Amino acid sequence: MPVQSIRVGSGAGFSGDRIDAAQPVIRELMTGGGPTALMFETLGERTLALAQLRRRENPELGYEPKLAAILQPILPDCLKAGITILGNFGAGNPPAAGRLIDGLMAKAGLNGRIAVITGDDLLQADGLEVLRAHCPDLPDEKLLISANAYLGAEPLAQAMAEGADIVVTGRVADPSLALAPMIHHLGWATDDWDRLAQGTMAGHLLECGAQVTGGYFADPGLKDVPNIEEATFPIATMNADGSFVIGKPPGGGLVDRRTVTEQLLYEVHDPAGYLTPDVAADITGAEIVELGGDRVRVDGIRGHARPETLKVTVCFDGGWIGEGEISYMGPNAAARARLAGEMVRRRAPQSLKLRFDLIGVMSVLADDGGAAWRDFAPDEAAARDVRLRVAMSGPDKESVERGLQEIEALYCTGPAAGGGIRLSSRRRISTISCYVPRAAARPRIEMLEARHG
Amino acid sequence: MAETLLHRIAHARAGDKGNRLNISLIAYDPALYETLREQVTVEAVTAHFRHRTPSAVARHELPKLHAMNFVLDGVLDGGVTQALNLDAHGKCLSFHLLDLKVTVPEALTHLIR
Known part of the structure; x- marks a missing residue:
C-alpha cells in the first residue's frame, strides 16, 4: 500500500x-x-x-x-x-x-x-x-x-x-x-x-x-x-x-x-x-x-x-606501483632532494615509469612533464623542509621492488643528511569503462x- | 573595482570519474554569479590548468544555483587507478581553481569575504 x-x-x-x-x-x-x-x-x-x-x-x-x-x-x-x-x-x-x-x-x-x-x-x-x-x-x-x-x-x-x-x-x-x-x-x-x-x-x-x-x-x-x-x-x-x-x-x-x-x-x-x-x-x-x-x-x-x-x-592487472620518500632539511634541502631523485632516476630499472615530487616545494601540482615547475616556479631555495617522493609503476613486482631498493640505499649512498625513508608497493589495478x-x-x-x- | 582571489567570492568542489575531473564553482552571493560568468571562462580555466594539459574543458551554467560546473578531460594522469600523482583523485584541485585572480566591480566589493 x-x-x-x-x-x-x-x-x-x-x-x-x-x-x-x-x-x-x-x-x-x-x-x-x-x-x-x-x-x-x-x-x-x-x-x-x-x-x-x-x-x-x-x-x-x-x-x-x-x-x-x-x-x-x-x-x-x-x-x-x-x-x-x-x-x-x-x-x-x-x-x-x-x-x-x-x-x-x-x-x-x-x-x-x-x-x-x-x-x-x-x-x-x-x-x-x-x-x-x-x-x-x-x-x-x-x-x-x-x-x-x-x-x-x-x-x-x-x-x-x-x-x-x-x-x-x-x-x-x-x-x-x-x-x-x-x-x-x-x-x-x-x-x-x-x-x-x-x-x-x-x-x-x-x-x-x-x-x-x-x-x-x-x-x-x-x-x-x-x-x-x-x-x-x-x-x-x-x-x-x-x-x-x-x-x-x-x-x-x-x-x-x-x-x-x-x-x-x-x-x-x-x-x-x-x-x-x-x-x-x-x-x-x-x-x-x-x-x-x-x-x-x-x-x-x-x-x-x-x-x-x-x-x-572492467578491472584488469595493471602491474605494480611503488612509492618511496626521504626527507631533507635546512639549507640547500631542495637541491639535495633533487640530487637524490636524479640518483634514483639513473639507477632504477629502465622498465619503470618514474615520477618525482618535492613535498614542501611542490607536490600536488607537479605534473610529470615538468610544466608545473616552469609555470609556477616555486622558490626552492627558501624551502627548509623538503621530502622527496618517488612514485613508480612497472610490469611486475620485482622491477618495482628493485626501484624501491634504490631509494632505500640513499641512506648510505645519497646526498648529505637524508632521513625518514618510507617505502611501499602494491598491485596496480587498471580500469576501463x-x-x-x-x-x-x-x-x-x-x-x-x-x-x- | 577590486582584484581578489576567486576563493573570496566563491566555493568549489572537485570530483573524479576515470581521467575526467569536474569542479563545481558556486558564488557565495547570487549577485556575484555574473562576475564568475564573465571572468571564469573556459579559456581562463584552460590556461590555469595548462600544466595538466587538458584535452577538453567544458563549462555548464546553472544560474538558479548561481553555480557553474567545469569538466576537464585528461587532467588526472590516467585516473585514480593509473596515476602516480599523490592526489590521484584530483580532490585538491578545486582549490587550485579558487586560486584564480578575479576583478570584482565596485558595487559588489562589499561581498568579498
Whole structure:
C-alpha cells in the first residue's frame, strides 16, 4: 500500500568511512514513524577488483572486509524497527556476504529476510562475449580481474516487495540504493521519469555520507562547520510527489545551501543528463530552498528516459606501483632532494615509469612533464623542509621492488643528511569503462530466510 | 573595482570519474554569479590548468544555483587507478581553481569575504 513519504538515511559513503556513523541515523529513523531505509555505499571503482582478487584466493571472501563490523552493532535495532538495510557491501561476492549476515543474525538470535542480488558480474556465464562485442579496448583475457555492470534500482525494489529486510548487492549505481525503497514504498512507476530523477538525485546527495552534512567542505574562516568531528550523516525525506528534503540527525555538521549545492554537482558532468541505469536526471532547473535547522529542500529536478545501455567497469592487472620518500632539511634541502631523485632516476630499472615530487616545494601540482615547475616556479631555495617522493609503476613486482631498493640505499649512498625513508608497493589495478545493452546483465534475487529468534 | 582571489567570492568542489575531473564553482552571493560568468571562462580555466594539459574543458551554467560546473578531460594522469600523482583523485584541485585572480566591480566589493 503506497504511503505519502519515506525516509532514507546514509550509513556509509565509502569503504573506509566512519564505522560508527550509522547509529545516530538509526536513532533518528526510529522516531517519527513511516517507512525507513538505511543505505551503505562502500564500493569504489577499484574496490570491486580488490574484492574479486580476495574471492579468487578464498571463495568465501570477496565482500566488504568490514561488513561484520558495520552490521553487527546495528542489526538488532534495524530489524526491530523495520529499517530496511540496502548495501553494495556484497562487492565481489554477494552470496557470501548474505551467508555472513545470516551468521551474524544467528549469533544475535534474530529473524529476517536477506535478499542477495547478483547478475552484475559479466565475467560469469556468457558475459565475456558481450564484452568483446562492446568494449573496443578490452585487454587480454588473462589480465581481466573483474567486469561488472551497474545495475539499477528495479531488482532491489522487487526484493523489498518480496519482503526483504536486508538487500545485499554487488555493483549497482550508488543512488539506486536509495531509489529502490522509494519506488517500493511510494509506488512509483519505473517510467515515471521526473520522480525517478528526484529520487535519484536525493540518493546522489546521500551516497557520499557526510559530504552533504559538512564533510569535504570546511574552509576555516569562510566555510566553518560546527562540531565537524561529530558530523552526523544525512537523511532524505522523500514525498510521494517527488519533492524531498535533505536533513540530518542532531549532532555536529551542517546542511545548508552550500553543502547541498556542492554535493548536488559532485561527480556530475553534463547537468542536463546525469545518467544512471534508472533515469537521465536533469538538474539544470534545480533550486535550493533552505528550511532552517539543517534542512534543505531541492526543487526543479526533471527526468528523461533511462539510457538503453548499462555502464560496465572492467578491472584488469595493471602491474605494480611503488612509492618511496626521504626527507631533507635546512639549507640547500631542495637541491639535495633533487640530487637524490636524479640518483634514483639513473639507477632504477629502465622498465619503470618514474615520477618525482618535492613535498614542501611542490607536490600536488607537479605534473610529470615538468610544466608545473616552469609555470609556477616555486622558490626552492627558501624551502627548509623538503621530502622527496618517488612514485613508480612497472610490469611486475620485482622491477618495482628493485626501484624501491634504490631509494632505500640513499641512506648510505645519497646526498648529505637524508632521513625518514618510507617505502611501499602494491598491485596496480587498471580500469576501463564501456557500455553494453541492458539485456547483457540479468539481475537475480536469492532470498535467504534467517530464522534464529 | 577590486582584484581578489576567486576563493573570496566563491566555493568549489572537485570530483573524479576515470581521467575526467569536474569542479563545481558556486558564488557565495547570487549577485556575484555574473562576475564568475564573465571572468571564469573556459579559456581562463584552460590556461590555469595548462600544466595538466587538458584535452577538453567544458563549462555548464546553472544560474538558479548561481553555480557553474567545469569538466576537464585528461587532467588526472590516467585516473585514480593509473596515476602516480599523490592526489590521484584530483580532490585538491578545486582549490587550485579558487586560486584564480578575479576583478570584482565596485558595487559588489562589499561581498568579498
